[in-house]
Amino acid sequence: MLWVESQAMSDVSAKRKPTIRQIAAQAGVSRSTVSRVINGGHWVSPDARQAVEEAILATGYTANHHARSLATGRAGSLAFLLTEPQQLLFDDPTFALLLRGAAEALAQRSMTLVLLVAGTPAERESVAQFLSAGHVDGVMLISSHESDPLLDQLIDVGIPTVCCGLPLGHERELSTISVDEVASARTMAAHLVAQGHRRIGMITGPDDTPGGRYRLVGFREELGEQFDETLVEVGDYSYESGQAAMTRLLEHDVDAVFAASDRMAAGAIAAARRAGRRVPEDIAIAGFDDSGLAATHEPPITTMRQPWDQISAKMVAVLLEVIAGASPRSVILDTELVVRESA
Amino acid sequence: MLWVESQAMSDVSAKRKPTIRQIAAQAGVSRSTVSRVINGGHWVSPDARQAVEEAILATGYTANHHARSLATGRAGSLAFLLTEPQQLLFDDPTFALLLRGAAEALAQRSMTLVLLVAGTPAERESVAQFLSAGHVDGVMLISSHESDPLLDQLIDVGIPTVCCGLPLGHERELSTISVDEVASARTMAAHLVAQGHRRIGMITGPDDTPGGRYRLVGFREELGEQFDETLVEVGDYSYESGQAAMTRLLEHDVDAVFAASDRMAAGAIAAARRAGRRVPEDIAIAGFDDSGLAATHEPPITTMRQPWDQISAKMVAVLLEVIAGASPRSVILDTELVVRESA
DNA sequence: TACCGAACTGAGACCGGTCCCAGGTTGGAC
DNA sequence: GTCCAACCTGGGACCGGTCTCAGTTCGGTA
Secondary structure (H helix, E strand, C coil): CHHHHHHHHHHHHHHCCCCHHHHHHHHCCCHHHHHHHHCCCCCCCHHHHHHHHHHHHHHCCCCCHHHHHHHHCCCCEEEEEECCCCCHHHHCHHHHHHHHHHHHHHHHCCCEEEEEECCCHHHHHHHHHHHHCCCCCEEEEECCCCCCHHHHHHHHHCCCEEEECCCCCCCCCCEEEEECHHHHHHHHHHHHHHCCCCCEEEEECCCCCHHHHHHHHHHHHHHHHHCCHHHEEECCCCHHHHHHHHHHHHHHCCCEEEECCHHHHHHHHHHHHHCCCCCCCCCEEECCECCCHHHHCCCCCEEEECCHHHHHHHHHHHHHHHHCCCCCCEEEECCEEECCCCC | CHHHHHHHHHHHHHHCCCCHHHHHHHHCCCHHHHHHHHCCCCCCCHHHHHHHHHHHHHHCCCCCHHHHHHHHCCCCEEEEEECCCCCHHHHCHHHHHHHHHHHHHHHHCCCEEEEEECCCHHHHHHHHHHHHCCCCCEEEEECCCCCCHHHHHHHHHCCCEEEECCCCCCCCCCEEEEECHHHHHHHHHHHHHHCCCCCEEEEECCCCCHHHHHHHHHHHHHHHHHCCHHHEEECCCCHHHHHHHHHHHHHHCCCEEEECCHHHHHHHHHHHHHCCCCCCCCCEEECCECCCHHHHCCCCCEEEECCHHHHHHHHHHHHHHHHCCCCCCEEEECCEEECCCCC
16 A cells, blocks of 8 residues: 555656756756756866766756746747737738747747737737736847837837837837848839839838838939839738729839839739739839749749848847847848849 | 945835735735735635735736746646648748637737747757647647657647647547538538539648548538549649649649639639639639638639637637646537639 | 634745855965 | 965755645634
8 A cells, every 4th residue: 555655656756857956866966066067067077067967868857947937037038029900910921931930040049939919909018018027038029110109118118129120210229130121122123124114113011111111212212313203102011902002003104013012012913914904014013022922923023032031030149139238239131132024 | 335335226126026025015914815816816805805906006016927837837838839841831821810819819818829830850859848848838739740740749748739620540639629621621512513513623632631631521522423533633732732733633624623722722723824714704713711812812712711710719728628637629610601703 | 611614814845946155176386 | 385276066045936734813503
């Protein structure tokens, strides 16, 4: 009876995860030494280190994240924060690329990615509370509307933050990873001009987003005298808004259109065809992002490629720097013109 | 000098997050009582409860997740685990819908969503280790390939798991949330028949996925005598595979095609058009999922709607039940025929 | 009046780590 | 021979909660 009980108990303890004390006992050293080995191993004798490493290997020991976080004050995780009111960002294939890249970059550092959605006001509130509670070490903010109230909250809370895209008006306080919007737009505009197009229209994004504002700036700069204010329409990056904008542009007899997103370009192509125009024969239509959609679209869309993998990798890298104490900094990455069939 | 120092120190402590002990002191009770109030408040006198609640409100106290997890052994978080080898799932808009739904469902319960990607073998290894370390309470597995070795690992580790789609061969050990594939496929097949189509082809998914296997079963059942083995092509749910499959089907003179995903349907439509066929006039093409793509496609795609919001909500609900001690169970949800223009 | 159980409270151990610090060796410089 | 620095080690406090359990109060019952 007694034997059965102790048998059962030893089964339980065998199944239970080993703690640092068990490793210490097995290796014949103190907890402190085990801890040192785990964290870099400075000031540990070769003998002790080896004994500890063998014990760890033998037991399959893994440190308890929660205990470590409690003791160190570091969470060991970063938040991936989505703030678009609608599910705009979820329709957007680009977000998935960023998410995947960020998750992988974190996994490599044995940190975790916590997904936070702050769409509704209620959600924003609970997210703000979550963040100020210190449950994560830093935030990757995926939103570029400058009016975003969450930006101020993040600055208030003082939590290390990196934004994707330019957070207009907050360049000093927050780190940002972005592409050179102006130069990218100039490149595409130059391409369209070089193709011999004269009446080139543009479908921009909202003016309170960097992509909406600066791609237009670059477009205007490059066209110079040729620039025609009446050939500019505003969209919201969605397929539908691209369709609507194109429908309006068709009344102005354009021979080329530069859309600020691939999805708007796809919508524009659909609208152009519905109006009986061929793409690219009658109208050339180019996009922006190279979001996967562009390559498989019919016809394949000429676009500016955003370096999504670099963007996500840099977001993580810069954010970790800031967490480690560095000052906020901004990184600007290059885009690449990808010529396909639509323009 | 001394004053300056103590001033600085008090500033620091003022900024520091309040702990349960400070709340206890402020409310004039013990830590235990505060803890009781936080966790439901049983066996607490009204006076004590009120004092504690006021102190919490006044200080903006929030419990430290890590400390709580350490003490309770519960992590307070669930993993959203992606296992597709390629970035297939990231191209797939449906995954984003699930992710969003799950994140929201968890936020409502003040739990967090940890994103895990297990694509490469190295990633799978570290994910397995992460999970067996008990860093999360449960796993939402997003993958439906029955050959997935991770399934066995999850069962080995014994971590509560819920799968999205039928994990073929593991119905007893794991919970699953799925739709009635067979009935859904029958509904769509019946619709195509009712529209007067005679030579109806199908583009299925891989045979080791429930969507690939059972949608074909339903399709065959419904067509009965009309079913023609030569009109079945296999795709991998992607746009390109839909294009390729359709190109082959066109040689067999089909007048309707049922694709097992909207993306394959879109690819099929493109291929049909390239071959000079009009959709739906010459060939009707239907999809599956209603993934957002379907509604905005040109023409809008007739499809079977999967109840994404219900699926994600059920995944979370069932998983929490299992974590709480319930036995694994399977939930089957209904789909809905959405008739648009393509079929 | 003695007893009992229910309602309520607080002390202390505990979860599994990290980190500060005091102490012990060892080797080299003076 | 002494002193000191560099290297290595272990004990104990601590991070911020939860939880068990013993103790107190109080109303009701035999």
